[in-house]
Amino acid sequence: MIEVREIGVVVDDVILLAPISVSARRGEALIVRGRNGSGKSTLLRVLAGARKPSTGEARIAGASVLERDPRFRRRVAAMIGLPPLAADLTVVDHLMLVATTWADDRRAAATLAHVILDELGLTGLAERFPHELSSGQTQLLGLALVLARPFEVLILDEPEQRLDPEHLATVIRVLRARRDAGATLVVATHSAVLADELGDRTLHLGVAA
Numbered sequence: 001m002i003e004v005r006e007i008g009v010v011v012d013d014v015i016l017l018a019p020i021s022v023s024a025r026r027g028e029a030l031i032v033r034g035r036n037g038s039g040k041s042t043l044l045r046v047l048a049g050a051r052k053p054s055t056g057e058a059r060i061a062g063a064s065v066l067e068r069d070p071r072f073r074r075r076v077a078a079m080i081g082l083p084p085l086a087a088d089l090t091v092v093d094h095l096m097l098v099a100t101t102w103a104d105d106r107r108a109a110a111t112l113a114h115v116i117l118d119e120l121g122l123t124g125l126a127e128r129f130p131h132e133l134s135s136g137q138t139q140l141l142g143l144a145l146v147l148a149r150p151f152e153v154l155i156l157d158e159p160e161q162r163l164d165p166e167h168l169a170t171v172i173r174v175l176r177a178r179r180d181a182g183a184t185l186v187v188a189t190h191s192a193v194l195a196d197e198l199g200d201r202t203l204h205l206g207v208a209a
């Protein structure tokens, strides 16, 4: 599903990502590990089509990750940092905004939104505004939003951020279900627990510069 061939990123002679090659199949979770500054987020941005590599090529389902066609963009979802949130929309409003954008009808979107809120333990917070959430709850909302849209490839940068062990276990369970349903996951993480419990294969990045 994912083919990365000698992808490297250099900006003004600074190496953000030394050239690497890796692949991941359908229904497989690729864990990306490495020290701070080793290029994990940079690699994920390239895979998400958010940064053009200086060298090499990355393809998803045979197409360049830079492809802009909506049918392709439907396949690739990414959470790299927290998404922007609207101050006057509640948690469930945010979920509905994303879900109705992609779903065939409003009823299907509402069902999906509530299933995801339930999976992540956010149902009790559905009517809260963003400023009424803790940092961990905001992280869960970010994850809920990326799960509320379709994807075949899900790219996550340190999804464990801000989460206590119980909520991390919940997130691992939810991600494992997506992987087992056939999604390809690419997850950068500093969490050994997440890497051990979710990963099928691991890419270790060395410090680029």
Ligand SMILES: Nc1ncnc2c1ncn2[C@@H]1O[C@H](COP(=O)(O)OP(=O)(O)OP(=O)(O)O)[C@@H](O)[C@H]1O
Binding pocket: 011, 014, 015, 016, 017, 034, 035, 036, 037, 038, 039, 040, 041, 042, 043, 208
């Ligand atoms: N726009 C930029 N210009 C120059 N250097 C950059 C730029 N963005 C990132 N870097 C550098 O690129 C390297 C890789 O950064 P990246 O964010 O990909 O690392 P990371 O492995 O995700 O780190 P962390 O574990 O801290 O999140 C770092 O050394 C960083 O300082």
